[in-house]
Amino acid sequence: MASRENRRALAELVTLVGDNPAQLERARALRAQVNERVATLQGLIDLQGAQGMAAAQRAGAVGTGFAQMQRINAATEQILAEERVLLRQRRAEAERRASLTTSIVIAGILVPLVLLGVLLWGLARENRRARGLEREARATVVRLAESIEQRDRLAEQRRLLGAYAGLLQSCHDRNEAMAVTARVIEQLLPHAAGRCYVLRASQNLAETFAQFGTEVIPSDAMLLPDDCWALRRGQPHRSGGHGGHVHCRHVHPEGSPDSAWMLCVPLMAQGTSLGLLHLHGLHGGDEEATTLVEAIAEQLSLSLVNLQLRETLRLQSLHDPLTGLYNRRYLEEHLQREILRCQRRQKPLAVIMLDVDHFKRFNDRYGHAGGDALLARVGQTLRELVRNEDVACRYGGEEFTLVLPETDRETALARAEVIRAAIGSTTVLHAREIIGPNTASLGLAMFPDDAQVADELLQLADAALYRAKHAGRNRVIGHGQPA
Numbered sequence: 001m002a003s004r005e006n007r008r009a010l011a012e013l014v015t016l017v018g019d020n021p022a023q024l025e026r027a028r029a030l031r032a033q034v035n036e037r038v039a040t041l042q043g044l045i046d047l048q049g050a051q052g053m054a055a056a057q058r059a060g061a062v063g064t065g066f067a068q069m070q071r072i073n074a075a076t077e078q079i080l081a082e083e084r085v086l087l088r089q090r091r092a093e094a095e096r097r098a099s100l101t102t103s104i105v106i107a108g109i110l111v112p113l114v115l116l117g118v119l120l121w122g123l124a125r126e127n128r129r130a131r132g133l134e135r136e137a138r139a140t141v142v143r144l145a146e147s148i149e150q151r152d153r154l155a156e157q158r159r160l161l162g163a164y165a166g167l168l169q170s171c172h173d174r175n176e177a178m179a180v181t182a183r184v185i186e187q188l189l190p191h192a193a194g195r196c197y198v199l200r201a202s203q204n205l206a207e208t209f210a211q212f213g214t215e216v217i218p219s220d221a222m223l224l225p226d227d228c229w230a231l232r233r234g235q236p237h238r239s240g241g242h243g244g245h246v247h248c249r250h251v252h253p254e255g256s257p258d259s260a261w262m263l264c265v266p267l268m269a270q271g272t273s274l275g276l277l278h279l280h281g282l283h284g285g286d287e288e289a290t291t292l293v294e295a296i297a298e299q300l301s302l303s304l305v306n307l308q309l310r311e312t313l314r315l316q317s318l319h320d321p322l323t324g325l326y327n328r329r330y331l332e333e334h335l336q337r338e339i340l341r342c343q344r345r346q347k348p349l350a351v352i353m354l355d356v357d358h359f360k361r362f363n364d365r366y367g368h369a370g371g372d373a374l375l376a377r378v379g380q381t382l383r384e385l386v387r388n389e390d391v392a393c394r395y396g397g398e399e400f401t402l403v404l405p406e407t408d409r410e411t412a413l414a415r416a417e418v419i420r421a422a423i424g425s426t427t428v429l430h431a432r433e434i435i436g437p438n439t440a441s442l443g444l445a446m447f448p449d450d451a452q453v454a455d456e457l458l459q460l461a462d463a464a465l466y467r468a469k470h471a472g473r474n475r476v477i478g479h480g481q482p483a
């Protein structure tokens with residue numbers, strides 16, 4: 001029974017160590033030794049059965065069994081020792097694998113966690129970036145809307161300034177130019193109020209020519225150039241509300257809020273001051289407003305210079321440079337207009353032709369320059385003796401014409417007599433020599449009694465003058481009047 005169990009146990013041992021050739025060899029050797037021992041014991045048992053216990057004890061005492069058992073024990077010890085070594089190795093291997101597995105498991109847990117963290121961080125960053133981009137996009141949309149609004153506003157400003165420049169070119173005088181300027185400022189700067197000033201030719205006083213907006217900070221209607229910093233310095237002057245600002249003397253900002261603004265822009269051309277634009281308001285006086293007013297001032301200055309030049313040319317074209325009187329061209333334009341005006345009012349009008357007597361002789365005696373001096377003196381006398389509404393012209397050479405609207409024959413004759421007497425008693429200082437006096441002859445014709453049209457009136461007055469010459473000169477003769 002025990003022998004069967006031993007065999008099974010040995011067979012199992014052989015199977016168990018089958019993966020290890022050295023152990024397998026030892027197990028097989030052990031099995032052989034055990035089998036040998038079993039066979040020996042079986043022999044003793046058989047001997048005991050056959051020859052008795054004593055024979056079996058004798059045979060057993062020979063020492064063979066003891067040696068077999070020692071070999072079996074030694075083989076068993078060797079196998080066990082080897083198995084212990086193998087067991088330690090396997091245990092070490094198992095522990096290494098277990099820690100490796102643990103590391104892998106930990107890594108397997110940590111890596112996804114780290115990846116998840118990285119993913120979440122990336123998502124948060126993307127989210128932040130997206131929110132930043134969204135904010136930026138919203139700000140860009142706002143900026144875009146603002147720049148579109150600004151572009152539209154600038155386009156409208158350009159359009160208004162263009163139209164303003166066109167209107168300025170068509171203005172006949174400074175009053176019109178200033179009125180147009182006031183309107184354009186009202187359109188461009190609806191919150192502003194102010195005045196357009198023009199400097200007198202003498203440069204000592206600036207007068208208001210136009211006003212715009214509702215005045216909240218009073219400014220004087222007339223000002224001295226020294227009262228305005230812009231006029232003094234020849235550049236724009238800005239100031240704020242009441243406190244802490246350098247104000248021009250022509251403005252009175254007392255009690256105005258700090259948000260108030262005032263702007264003076266000089267009107268300048270070729271280094272000469274022509275006038276001033278003064279603006280003020282409670283809000284809206286930013287840099288854009290200043291730029292606009294400067295642009296307006298620039299165009300207005302050019303326009304004022306042009307108007308001045310045009311006026312000078314117009315006056316030159318209608319005046320005689322030697323005497324300062326109107327010329328024949330002006331007379332021809334003016335006389336018919338005056339006749340129509342008197343016709344409407346049913347008033348008379350007198351035309352007087354005046355010619356210096358023996359002027360050729362005077363010229364010959366004192367030279368052409370002396371003659372010119374006399375003609376200039378006659379011009380001065382006529383200017384001094386006619387009313388504002390009368391017109392005195394140099395008709396040509398030494399011949400002059402006077403137009404006296406709303407004057408009857410008697411008055412006209414009396415005035416002609418005064419003029420004749422004045423010329424006849426006036427001397428001229430020429431080349432340090434007093435020359436003259438020289439006389440003049442005058443002829444007179446009346447509207448509507450003598451003639452109704454300009455040419456005919458002039459001819460009749462000239463005919464009367466001719467008669468005055470023939471009657472002995474230095475006299476006044478009216479049309480239809482005996483010499």
Ligand SMILES: Nc1nc2c(ncn2[C@@H]2O[C@H](COP(=O)(O)OP(=O)(O)OP(=O)(O)O)[C@@H](O)[C@H]2O)c(=O)[nH]1
Nearest residue numbers: 355356357358359360361363368369371372397398
């Ligand atoms: N100095 C000067 N002489 C002028 C000017 N225009 C015309 N004359 C001269 O005026 C003179 C006019 O002479 P006349 O037309 O003969 O007449 P008058 O000598 O004045 O004689 P009566 O008119 O008959 O009294 C001429 O000698 C012209 O040369 C001018 O602008 N300056």
